[in-house]
Every structure is written in structure tokens, then in C-alpha cells.
Amino acid sequence: MKEKNLTTGLTSVEAASLLKKFGLNLIQEKRRTPLILQFFAQFKDLLVIILIVAAAFAYIAGEKIDGSIIIGIVILNASIGFIQGYKAEKAISALKKLLSPKARVKRDGTEILIDATQLVPGDIIILNEGDKIPADGHILEDHDIRVDEAILTGESVPVRKDSQKNKKIFMGTQVTHGNGQAVVMQTGMHTEFGKIARLTSETEKDKSPLQKELIHLGVFVGKITLVLSLVLFLIGFFIQGRELIDTILFAVAVAVAAVPEGLPATITVALALGVQRLAKENAIVKQLSSVETLGSTTVICSDKTGTLTKNEMTVQEIFLGDYDVTVRGIGYEPKGGFSVHHSGAKEKVSPTSGRGSIGLASPRLGLLEYFEFDHENQKKLTKEQPAFYQHLELAMTTNILNNNAKLVNKDDTWSILGDPTEGALLTAAEKAGFVTEEIHKKYERIQEIPFDAGRKRMSLVVKERATGEVLAFTKGAPDGLLPLCSHMMKGDKMVPLDATLREELLKRTDLMANRALRTIAVAYKKISVPNKKHYEEKEIESNLIFLGVMAMIDPPREEVKEAIKLTHKAGIRVFIITGDHGLTAHAIAKELGLVKSFGVHILTGEMLDKISDEKLLDFVAKGQETIFARVSPEHKLRIVDTLKRAGEVVAVTGDGVNDAPSLARADIGIAMGITGTDVSKEAANMVLADDSFKTIVTAIIEGRTIYENMRKFIFFIFSSNIGELIAIFSTILLALPAPLTAVLILMINTLTDVFPSLALSVEPVHKDILERPPRKTNVRIMEGAFVRRFMLSGLWIGLTTAAVFVGNLIANGWSFGGNVDIESTLYFESATMAFVVLTLLQMVHVFNSRSETISVFKMKFFENPSLLAAISFSIGATVAIVQIPFFHTYFKTMALTWSQWGVLAIISFSMLFVEEVRKFFQRNYATARISS
Numbered sequence: 001m002k003e004k005n006l007t008t009g010l011t012s013v014e015a016a017s018l019l020k021k022f023g024l025n026l027i028q029e030k031r032r033t034p035l036i037l038q039f040f041a042q043f044k045d046l047l048v049i050i051l052i053v054a055a056a057f058a059y060i061a062g063e064k065i066d067g068s069i070i071i072g073i074v075i076l077n078a079s080i081g082f083i084q085g086y087k088a089e090k091a092i093s094a095l096k097k098l099l100s101p102k103a104r105v106k107r108d109g110t111e112i113l114i115d116a117t118q119l120v121p122g123d124i125i126i127l128n129e130g131d132k133i134p135a136d137g138h139i140l141e142d143h144d145i146r147v148d149e150a151i152l153t154g155e156s157v158p159v160r161k162d163s164q165k166n167k168k169i170f171m172g173t174q175v176t177h178g179n180g181q182a183v184v185m186q187t188g189m190h191t192e193f194g195k196i197a198r199l200t201s202e203t204e205k206d207k208s209p210l211q212k213e214l215i216h217l218g219v220f221v222g223k224i225t226l227v228l229s230l231v232l233f234l235i236g237f238f239i240q241g242r243e244l245i246d247t248i249l250f251a252v253a254v255a256v257a258a259v260p261e262g263l264p265a266t267i268t269v270a271l272a273l274g275v276q277r278l279a280k281e282n283a284i285v286k287q288l289s290s291v292e293t294l295g296s297t298t299v300i301c302s303d304k305t306g307t308l309t310k311n312e313m314t315v316q317e318i319f320l321g322d323y324d325v326t327v328r329g330i331g332y333e334p335k336g337g338f339s340v341h342h343s344g345a346k347e348k349v350s351p352t353s354g355r356g357s358i359g360l361a362s363p364r365l366g367l368l369e370y371f372e373f374d375h376e377n378q379k380k381l382t383k384e385q386p387a388f389y390q391h392l393e394l395a396m397t398t399n400i401l402n403n404n405a406k407l408v409n410k411d412d413t414w415s416i417l418g419d420p421t422e423g424a425l426l427t428a429a430e431k432a433g434f435v436t437e438e439i440h441k442k443y444e445r446i447q448e449i450p451f452d453a454g455r456k457r458m459s460l461v462v463k464e465r466a467t468g469e470v471l472a473f474t475k476g477a478p479d480g481l482l483p484l485c486s487h488m489m490k491g492d493k494m495v496p497l498d499a500t501l502r503e504e505l506l507k508r509t510d511l512m513a514n515r516a517l518r519t520i521a522v523a524y525k526k527i528s529v530p531n532k533k534h535y536e537e538k539e540i541e542s543n544l545i546f547l548g549v550m551a552m553i554d555p556p557r558e559e560v561k562e563a564i565k566l567t568h569k570a571g572i573r574v575f576i577i578t579g580d581h582g583l584t585a586h587a588i589a590k591e592l593g594l595v596k597s598f599g600v601h602i603l604t605g606e607m608l609d610k611i612s613d614e615k616l617l618d619f620v621a622k623g624q625e626t627i628f629a630r631v632s633p634e635h636k637l638r639i640v641d642t643l644k645r646a647g648e649v650v651a652v653t654g655d656g657v658n659d660a661p662s663l664a665r666a667d668i669g670i671a672m673g674i675t676g677t678d679v680s681k682e683a684a685n686m687v688l689a690d691d692s693f694k695t696i697v698t699a700i701i702e703g704r705t706i707y708e709n710m711r712k713f714i715f716f717i718f719s720s721n722i723g724e725l726i727a728i729f730s731t732i733l734l735a736l737p738a739p740l741t742a743v744l745i746l747m748i749n750t751l752t753d754v755f756p757s758l759a760l761s762v763e764p765v766h767k768d769i770l771e772r773p774p775r776k777t778n779v780r781i782m783e784g785a786f787v788r789r790f791m792l793s794g795l796w797i798g799l800t801t802a803a804v805f806v807g808n809l810i811a812n813g814w815s816f817g818g819n820v821d822i823e824s825t826l827y828f829e830s831a832t833m834a835f836v837v838l839t840l841l842q843m844v845h846v847f848n849s850r851s852e853t854i855s856v857f858k859m860k861f862f863e864n865p866s867l868l869a870a871i872s873f874s875i876g877a878t879v880a881i882v883q884i885p886f887f888h889t890y891f892k893t894m895a896l897t898w899s900q901w902g903v904l905a906i907i908s909f910s911m912l913f914v915e916e917v918r919k920f921f922q923r924n925y926a927t928a929r930i931s932s
Ligand code: ATP
Pocket: 302, 303, 304, 305, 306, 419, 421, 422, 451, 452, 453, 456, 457, 458, 475, 476, 477, 478, 518, 519, 520, 521, 577, 578, 579, 580, 581
């Protein structure tokens, strides 16, 4: 490795040629199950086996066409199931690619963020806490860097890495602590990880609760079908004394009618379409099953920074002992300046006074000294305000040194690379005329104690090159940092910190926090024992000199206000869980309309440590407005656990490494796509591409809609199946052959019903879905009222179909007790009419199924164009099967006359009447409303 490359990285030309040589930094994913096995897995289903057995019986009974069609349908079904499953899996892995890790590398002397796939050997990468290591390499520089290598070694205790003894790092492992730089040695399949190529992505195979419920239901239906078919066979053959072949075909028809053939594929498609819709809304769901869980969310635990706020920090005020500074200029552009009030001065008014005071007293009264400066005229401070300058220099040096962010100017737009809080601190220092590179040159970095969300501070030990003095600089949450300070700086003086002074300082920060400002305190000290390679935390973070507080704004996200209103309407509770100051969080929450001004509880991490689990349970269960502030990730986990114990369905956001356990424990773990660490993204079920709270709410509503729509088509499909069974059973009572042949039943179940079902799955959001409390997760779809509903519709469908069948027989001379030959034209005609009326009843029923309570006449007819297209297709298919002679041999159908079609169409509208009456009663007399 060339020496030059270590500081500047590769040039883009070098990188491009290396990329050609070594290829993309990718692990070729091994297909877990061969496609053919995935296809055959479709045949494991009990219901499918029943169909295959039915086909075998049809063959035995000499009905080769029936048998072949059943087999054809089984294969078609398996293909649909397989293709849909495959497509869904592909769609999810494509979405996952959107989350593919980025790498921070040095190229052409600057740090840039690139897709990890573009890494090449020789690249210098910058590693931070939470990063997934993107390639194999060697550590060049480290600050207490620790790496979780469990994925390779199984050892879950993170390993300390350094540039000497233990410098090798491996792709796929994760930085759990610290930061540093490394040089890439191997990429892609040449890495250790590539060699074993064990890509773990099993989770998306997880089935949703609804899918599991349906699998159980499938087994149940399967068993019932077997028993029914057997009983019918026995009755028909032994009691009624019918032909063996007739009874076998009867049993086959029953088996086919009872099995909802089209359902599994429809559910997979509905979920997969849902996942795609969510992706469009910026919510990337990693498992199909999460879509459903999302819909039942009752509580959202949200971070503040970045989720409720923009995470665009600007230091606005600085408190430096006797000096109160207002910082001018917004964003990361280092332009603006400082306006300073010196409250400790004697009467003296500078000529530039009169601009925005901090509010202690008006400068015009002459009580305060006031002056302004910016990066151009900063140097004059050394003469005019030497005491202030000395204080300011130390504070700004802390800002610059204790910082891993970088200001980037691209096409005259300023942005940052790294943590926005640190970016804001850098910008402030630059606005005050301190140049980052110059400060870095003055000091040699010796040791860093990185920031972590538990400690809420970061420290740095440096050696001043000119004097050889060893200094410690610390920045962090003021309430945590103050106890570590023994003195405070006031201009060029040092004042011991007593209890009153500490109290006063905390009050000052509270006042800032109350105005939604995020506060970071800075402190420093000289370390008396120089020239050590490593200092203990206690040696660094004790007896510090308090320099002051930087207060930054982080404006709330505009779109969140609307989203919060929706959560209120939808009965979803929102808890803020933040590492920030409670008052800052409260001020933001108030601005967003999340909490009221009074009666809000702010529970801090410290308080949480003191209260028992039972009390916390009591607290969260009561639904009080609560902000959890200054909490650590461990507290977060405890809150999530407690909420789950209280029976809530919890969605939790997180971005840090330590958030991973909470994300994994939550029902829906939500990671931040922009600011989130790779570790958090991996632990989450859903990733927000835009980090916004609004997207969570949109996703929940989408989840509710998808679930609701699945209920709609399950209702629709089961009405049809029950209808078919009832039609068959009613004719048994009359000792007649089945009104529908197995083949026609299959046509309905897999052709004419499937497209309207799919169209129901994309029904638009109905307004009242947002105004209802969340669904209870323990209530299954197949609960009493739901079953009664499809039984009623099924009963009507079945009886009407049977009536049409029998009616046509009677009209053609048949009388009760008479025989009907299943090869006769009369039977073909009657069965065709039964098939047509059942299909048409179902087509009318699609409209009924759009809502559980709302009248068809109150819903917009053209709202769902897919529905109209699907119905047109199904009716078209029915007409074709009936009217085109080619199909007659296969389906045993017969062409009907216009008047027959007309009569059947009129009869089918009775379906509307039945459901309208039921809906009327449900709307007016039912006590509990379940759904729209
Ligand atoms: P949320 O959890 O809502 O996103 P947050 O981002 O404010 O909140 P943390 O990042 O854990 O939570 O920050 C908690 C506190 O730690 C902040 O209020 C601040 O005082 C301090 N802090 C934040 N970032 C840094 C940093 N880079 N260096 C030192 N202290 C920091």
C-alpha cells in the first residue's frame, strides 16, 4: 500500500480499474431451495392431496376429462402459488437491496459515501459504531473499536480491534462500539464471508398470523371434506342404493366444492402487492407477515430526533459563563456570525448594540455589554475581548476536535457527512472564525471515548503540539456532564462549582430545552500525567472545567402534525422515547400537537430506574400522556417489554446499535433508512426510507387496509364455497345428482372467483378505517360473526342455485322422486343454469363484500376499476364456457337462450337484497361494530 494512499485514499481512476479487475463487492446469494423443490412443495397441502385423490377417483369412474381437468387445475394452482411466492420473494429481496449498506470511503483525498458494492481492495474506509463492515480489511486507526463477529465465529462478545495485534476485520461483522479507519484487503466472494457464503435471509419465509390461521383452517376443512365425502359415498351407495360411479363423482364434487382452491395464491398476492404499495410510501417491509401485524398496531414508540424532527441541526444559542451568544445563519453553511451579550460586564454599550438579545435585559438599558463578530473580523476579539476570546476558543476547539462529522460543500450547497449534531457544532465553530483544519493541526489525537447513547457524551484526549500539554475535551448531555465538572469557566477566570451554581446551570439548560432547543454541554481539562498511551475513563472524565452549553434547534417535520392527528383518530397511542432532554421533547411534542400543555408526564431514565415493573405496567396501561426522556436503549427495551405485557401491539423506532434488542422485541421494529445503523436495519421488520413518523402512520393505515381487504375476499370466497356445498347437499335430500359437476365447481373456485378476489384486495382506504380503534390481535378472522355472515350468504347462494337446478328440472317435466340421468340433455342444461346463476350471484356478491356495513348504494361504483375489470373478465369467461360449443365437451355445458340468461341475471340480484337487509340490521341493531 502506497503511503500516499493511506491519507488520500485511491483516486477514482484507480478505483475504477480495480473494480474492473476484482468485480463488484457482492456475495452471490445461494438459492436456498432449488426451484423445482419449491414447486413441488405446493403439493404438500392436504387440500391439494384431496384434489389429486378426487381426480384419481374421477379416472376410476371413467370420467377422464373431469380427472384431467382437476389435475390441470391442481397444476395451474401450484404454478400460480409457486410463481406468486417466487415473485413476492423476489420483490422483497429487491426491496432489501434498496437497504444495501453504504460505505464511507476516502477517494481522491475526500471522504464520500458510496454503495458498498463499489468497494475495491486498497480503499480506505471509515468505520463508525453501528456499521456493518463492508469488506475484509486491516484496521489503520482505531478509537476503542469493537466488532461483533458472531456471524463468523458464533462468539457473541464483541472483539476489540486495533491497528497492531488484532487488525483483521471481516465483511458482514458489525462495529458495536467506537470508530476508526481501515484499508480494504478483499472484497466480494474473496472475503471470508464470501468463502462460506452463508447469507442468512430466512426470515422472509415467515408466515403471517393470517396465513397460519388459514393453514390450520385448510387442515380442518380438509378433514371435514374427507369425512363428508366418505359419509356421502356410504349413504349414496349403501342406503340410497345408487350407482357406484354416481356416488364417487358426487363425493368428488363435494371435495372440490369444499376446498377454497384460489385462496392461498390470492393471499400471497394481496400481501405482496401490499409490500409494494408500502415501498412506494417509503416504508420498506422485510417480511410479508409484517404487513398484517402493522395493521393491528396499538402503540407507536417513537424517537424524537429525525423522526419527529428534521434532524437538521443548527446551533442557535451558546451559553458561555457570563456570555450569552446568539448565533446567526441557518443550515450547515458556515456563514453568519455571533452576537454576544456580556451580562457580567459593568455598564458599557458597544456601538453595534441593539440586535436580538437573549432576553435577560435589553441592551438599550445599558445594563449589558453587547458586541458582534463573524469569521472575517474574529481576530479583533483577541484585542477587544481577550477574556471572551479565550473562553470561546476552548469551547469551539471542543466542538471541532470532539467531532467525527465533516462539512461538505457540493455545488455551493452545504451538507454534512456524519452525525447532524456534530455537523451543527462544526458549523458553529466555523461561523465564529475557527478553521477546522487549523485546529486539527494544532493537536495530536491520542484517545477517544466515543459517544454512546447510554453515556450520552464523548471525550477526546489530545496533545497540543506546540506545548506538549495533554488535554481532555468532553461534550455531552448537560445533566450528565455537570456532575463530572469541578469548576466552570467565566471569561478568563475559573470558578469552583458549588451546589447553587450547579442548580443555576441546570436551570439555564432547562430554559433552553423548554424552547425546544437541544443542548450539548462542553468541558475540558489539562491532564497532569502526560505521555500515556491509554487513559482510564475516570482520569479523563473527572474534575472537568465546564465551558458552556451549545443549544441547537431541530425543527419539527411539518408533515408529522397531520400524521399525529390521524393517530389520535385511529386510537393509536404515541410515546416519545428519547435520549434528549424531557423539556426539549415536550416542547417539540407540543408543537406537533402530540401532547397538551398540561398533564403530560415526563419520565426520565433516572426515574425509570427507581420504579418497579408493576408500577411501570400500571403507568403505561393507563394510557397517560408520557414522554420518556434521557433514557438509554436498555430503558427502551424495558418500556417495550412492559407495553407488550400490557397487551399492546408495539411499533418501535430505533437507529443505534443498542436499539437492536428493542427493535427485535417489538411487534414491529422500525429502523431509520437514512440515519439508522446497519445493525438496527437488520434487526428491524420495517425500514423507513425517509425516517419520517408520517410514514409509520401511513404504513399502519395501509396495513389496516390490507387486512380489511383480505377479510373482504376471504368472506367472498367462503360464501362461494359454502354456497356450492349447500347446493350439493340440498339436491342429496331430493335424491338428485349434484347440480354442479366437479369441473364447473373448479372453474368457479379457480377462475371466476379469483380475479374479483384480487380486485377486492386493492380496494381503496375507506375513511372510517382511520377512525376505528386498532383491531384486537387475539380475534381471529374466523370469529363467530364473520362465519355467520358468510354462512348466510352461502346459504342463499346454495339454495338459489339448487332452486334454479330443480326448477329447470320441474319445468321440463321432472317430478319429485323421479330419476335424472347425468348424461341427459336436461341434466346438462340444468347444471349449466346452476353454474351460471352461481357465478352471477357471486359477481353481485363482490359488491356486497366491499363493506361489512355500508350499503352498496352508498359506495362509489367506479371507485375500484380493477373490480369492474375483474367482473367483466369473469362474466366473459362464464359466457364463453356456456355459449362456445368448443367448451361443451369439456365442461358438459350447454348454450343457453337470451331469456334464460335474463332470468338468471334477475335472480342473481336477489343476493344484493339479502346482504342489504343484513347490513341494515347490523348498522342499526348490532351492539359492537367490527368492521367497515
Ligand atoms: P432520539 O432518541 O429521540 O433520537 P436523541 O437523538 O436526542 O434522541 P441521543 O442521540 O441519544 O438521543 O442524544 C442524547 C443526548 O446526548 C442529547 O440530548 C445530547 O445532549 C447528547 N448528544 C447527542 N449527540 C451527541 C454527540 N455526538 N456527542 C456528545 N453528546 C451528544
